[in-house]
Amino acid sequence: MQTPEEAAQALKDRHFDTKLIHFGAEIDPATGASSVPIYQASTFHHFDIYNPPQYDYSRSGSPTRQALEDYISLLEGGAGGYAFASGMAAISAALMIFSAGDHLIVTEDVYGGTYRLLTTILSRMNIETTFVDMTELDQVKAALRPNTKGVYMETPSNPTLKITDVGAVANWAKEHDLLTLVDNTFMTPYYQRPIEQGVDIVLHSATKFLGGHSDVLAGLAVARTPELAAQLKKLQNGLGTVLGPQDCWLLIRGIKTLGARMERSEIGARRLAHWLSERKDVEAVYYPGLPEHPGRGIHERQSTGYGAVVSFDVGSEERAKRLLNRVKLPLVAVSLGAVESILSYPPMMSHAAMPREVRLERGIADGLLRFSVGLENVDDLIADLEQALAD
Numbered sequence: 001m002q003t004p005e006e007a008a009q010a011l012k013d014r015h016f017d018t019k020l021i022h023f024g025a026e027i028d029p030a031t032g033a034s035s036v037p038i039y040q041a042s043t044f045h046h047f048d049i050y051n052p053p054q055y056d057y058s059r060s061g062s063p064t065r066q067a068l069e070d071y072i073s074l075l076e077g078g079a080g081g082y083a084f085a086s087g088m089a090a091i092s093a094a095l096m097i098f099s100a101g102d103h104l105i106v107t108e109d110v111y112g113g114t115y116r117l118l119t120t121i122l123s124r125m126n127i128e129t130t131f132v133d134m135t136e137l138d139q140v141k142a143a144l145r146p147n148t149k150g151v152y153m154e155t156p157s158n159p160t161l162k163i164t165d166v167g168a169v170a171n172w173a174k175e176h177d178l179l180t181l182v183d184n185t186f187m188t189p190y191y192q193r194p195i196e197q198g199v200d201i202v203l204h205s206a207t208k209f210l211g212g213h214s215d216v217l218a219g220l221a222v223a224r225t226p227e228l229a230a231q232l233k234k235l236q237n238g239l240g241t242v243l244g245p246q247d248c249w250l251l252i253r254g255i256k257t258l259g260a261r262m263e264r265s266e267i268g269a270r271r272l273a274h275w276l277s278e279r280k281d282v283e284a285v286y287y288p289g290l291p292e293h294p295g296r297g298i299h300e301r302q303s304t305g306y307g308a309v310v311s312f313d314v315g316s317e318e319r320a321k322r323l324l325n326r327v328k329l330p331l332v333a334v335s336l337g338a339v340e341s342i343l344s345y346p347p348m349m350s351h352a353a354m355p356r357e358v359r360l361e362r363g364i365a366d367g368l369l370r371f372s373v374g375l376e377n378v379d380d381l382i383a384d385l386e387q388a389l390a391d
């Protein structure tokens with residue numbers, strides 16, 4: 001018989017693709033069922049008042065959620081994972097580690113919802129933020145203050161796919177006792193595992209690639225150490241922003257095919273990016289897999305793939321809107337990372353709240369579109385874009 005420690009080690013020793021399928025809870029020990037049961041229960045009976053049950057109330061813990069939380073922790077290589085009602089719920093909970101008077105250094109291309117949380121909610125609680133261009137380590141260093149407590153990264157960033165050197169920032173942060181956080185939504189642990197680069201907390205909008213089917217809203221947080229894991233657990237229980245059992249199950253089901261989906265949609269994204277980059281009527285293409293991408297070298301050191309998101313500039317608002325009205329295949333929507341391709345228009349969607357001058361300064365031009373490549377045949381996607389781009 002294996003001891004529990006030996007069993008845990010055996011799971012960790014497997015290749016990533018095998019972990020996606022055999023993660024420890026893939027067979028229900030009670031019945032042999034081939035998937036994790038959905039425990040649709042809010043509370044748990046105390047059979048013996050002297051020996052409380054393992055789970056006592058579903059906000060504090062539920063077997064279906066536990067299976068998902070152990071799964072993401074295994075995949076990211078952490079000491080504990082936590083599931084939340086949305087990506088923003090996970091990010092909010094993690095940022096509640098900080099206290100009034102603390103200062104954070106955050107990438108200037110941070111996800112819009114995170115920007116809003118920092119500038120309109122945490123700011124009221126006297127947590128200050130300095131936004132910097134994280135492609136420049138010197139800018140990160142220059143933002144350090146006596147009360148700086150954390151550094152928050154997102155790489156590749158949205159929607160211009162800028163690359164932050166995660167290891168370099170994490171090493172510098174460690175010298176100054178700063179907590180490091182990475183939003184790993186775009187890459188997923190299939191392509192990038194920030195904890196291996198020394199990062200303390202990894203965050204996900206699992207709504208995107210992890211769920212993968214545009215049918216569940218969810219967030220995940222993974223801690224590098226048992227101490228940080230205990231802090232996250234306390235915040236999750238205290239804030240109460242947990243993920244329900246049905247959504248936990250949907251997410252487990254989605255993650256099982258993560259490798260196959262990422263691999264396949266990346267092949268499409270590479271073709272699409274290359275095709276776009278050869279067109280005279282496309283002003284710019286942003287994709288870390290293109291040879292001319294300035295962050296390509298750093299990205300290749302810290303990730304094993306380029307991902308499925310390609311942004312491109314068609315030159316004007318008018319042209320972007322015409323294309324959006326003409327495309328037949330992609331969903332024209334906010335969001336990304338699904339089996340179907342999703343085309344979004346950041347100036348009117350994710351970045352609508354940003355003043356135009358600031359938006360342009362960040363490289364988000366009036367004609368910028370973001371294409372999240374799904375699992376369709378890429379020749380069909382290209383043909384569709386071709387007809388939509390025609391004069």
Ligand SMILES: *Cc1c(COP(=O)(O)O)cnc(C)c1O
Nearest residue numbers: 086087088111183185205207218
């Ligand atoms: C969508 C997204 C979020 C927010 O997640 P929700 O699940 O929508 O709350 C955070 N970060 C990134 C990079 C995202 O794309």
